[in-house]
Amino acid sequence: MQYLVLKIVTNCIARSVMFSGRAWRVLRFGEPKEAVELQEMTWGEPPSGQALIRVRTAGAGFPDVMMTAGHFPLLGAPPFGLGEEAAGEVVAVPPNSRFAVGDQVTGITAFLEGRGGYAEYAYVREESAIRIPADMTDEEAGGFPIGFRTAYAGLVERAPVEAGQTLLVLGAAGSSGASALQLGKAVGATVIAVAGSQEKLEFCTRYGADHVVNYRTDDVTTRIDEITGGCGVDVIYDPVGGDTAATALKSIARNGRIAMIGVASGAPVPLDSMDMLLRNYTAVGVLATPHDDPDTETAAWDRLANLAKQGAITTPVGTVYGFDEVR
Template structure:
């Protein structure tokens, strides 16, 4: 990304050089990279954690380790996936990238490159929301907004694995069918149904115990009307363009709460490794799986980023290996 602006104008292919990885990073030859709405936010200049361009896009990637710092737990040749050093300008849409060592893992043999590349951000965020920040417990009702998208689809699967009854919210028949296909117990089409009314019907008047919100805006505001007493909201993102407008008086009178969720590595590397091992155990057991949607060619990255405002169901992935020398 050379400047802020529309993706077709802001993104350009450039030659760069990767040096030896510093402590805490490993250098990987990229096979595939996960994509998502944050790419569109970055190109528009709306991603608050980044500085000024130029920088490489792509928050997550999978590939083969080519270099490690002294004392690394990884070795050259390992097949790995993880979160890139995008905050330092090194994204996954490239022949090579740096992965954060604390947020990288050995890819299980049954995972494809595309599944591995699209796993880290969505599932680490879902874990932060549903385990660390707003824990959902067996038997509770979990409502997931944007459930056909990357973050939402991960939350649907993880919520099911944690024992919740999952209500998925999406727009249109194609996306609602996708949500049912990844295991949602109930699906609501927010374009055709009144969210609060359907929530009441599906929960027998109880309401939802946990609301997972990567969407914000009017859809999230409508969903809050169906939250249960002592319910909790996990504020994940703003795919609608704005965050959920919280009404503190309503929160007080109906006794519910909200927590911001910014998934980041735990300060203790051992604790962070345990998080990834728990997630990978769910993968090995078949409880969760990256719902790969559209796989894009490397040359189509600008068009892919532009389409993230209205993506197809599932996780968008960029196949990078085909451009390697």
């Protein structure tokens, strides 16, 4: 329902330019208890564009489960590390780095290269990292980058929602949804949160939702029609897919946009091209990979950092696990 943040306790030894420690690695596809093992590793000086951090916390999310099962489309065969995001202290940087040794940062790890954040040290992509704001806890920092950068890609870059428009967030009590809910409010949208229990709806209300809909007990189409006065929603943020997203599409406004974020249901939203034509709406895919223009990418992260400093967005921490509990 909320962010899961992996607590890392470090006891690593640094020797010269090499750093030694432990890392959780996927050695074979399967259930985490069988697929993931703890290994001793070394980390050398970071390559250009990356910084090496001593990890204090790392965010735990659904993509990690997909990775262990072999269902994550951007990774090949094992072995590789888990953990898309991590926070900690910079211990090594390349020449001309944005960061300095001793900086406290949170960012997206080099997990696509097989080096994730469930480790005592991790490489983070410099263009996808920020200095941790003063009021942000380690646990909040560890779960900040992926959810909010994805929400930014969806709601600012790919399917922009504007002040005064209506945003419908599916899976709004999950990490992706909760990030989008808050970012949508921060840019001035009216936010309708969709979730599956009273507890989750209360969670969404606490984090700023203007309206909540229980997809298990409500007639979703009728409720959205009531909320919007029959106008429909301008943007749908969809990390769920499947039947839930298909139902939400019935309520999309003319010239509306659906941002396809993920497939938590197990299947993407089924799209009907004739329906899209007749009702004049757009579907866009959203993958928050680094922007081709480093300045644009830095600007995105700076804006997110400023919103966090202002208290407009924050990581809703759910459960905190110890390093030995990764499986």
